[in-house]
Amino acid sequence: MTDIEKLKEIIDEIDILSNRVKSDDQKFKDWHYKAKQFLRKKYGSDSDEYKEFTEIGFDFDLPTLYDTDHDKIEQCSKGLDSAKAMLNALLSDFSEKNTDNEDTSVYEKDLERIFTRFRKVAVQLTRRHDARETLRIKDEYDVQDLLYALLKLYFDDVRPEEWTPSYAGGSSRTDFYIPEIKTFIEVKKTRSGLKDKELRDQLIIDIEQYQVHPGCDKIYCFVYDPDTILRNPSGIKKDFEEKHKGIVRVFIES
16 A cells, blocks of 8 residues: 555545544544554654644643533544644645656656667668668767657657756757756767767766756766677766766666
């Protein structure tokens, strides 16, 4: 059961308890314990969320001998209403964050699918009926053209050659920018003059430039290495992704 499902269950039980129980009834105690445990595990016992919940009054601060069962049920019901409002606010926050995470996950999967299948598409394009003309990947511009077409399958707004703000005395243009997900894509194709060291040097500069852009949340570096020129592609990928954890992803396809 997910956190959202657990929280919904706790909230739904409030309607069953409201106007029916006192704070010393076992059904209420069981619910109260479950709610406290959930908040403690999710946020911590020192969190504002946990403290706010524990401060909700489900019984009278100064009980008297004249308090009837009806009075106690009514007071508990008021506390349950306050708890419901608070927990619903947390649920709304959960749902927004969960939606954002799901959307991000979907986008990441789409991009990963494009990058990891790029070579298969490039090879398939060369196998045309009657050997008709086709796109052959000879240089970096050819990689960009094919990648742009593939990106348009999943994203409506793909902007080639987006300008980044001035960095180290000059501005730069990225290969692609997808504003919907605040993502930059840098494209490289290996060649005799672009091997491990040169690739590392270029990516260092590119990443530093893109990060100063106010609309940058993520940077994807797509390196097409059909002739397996790179000697240590996994090392390059690991170094950049660890240094820029959560921001940079590197795909090297050969």
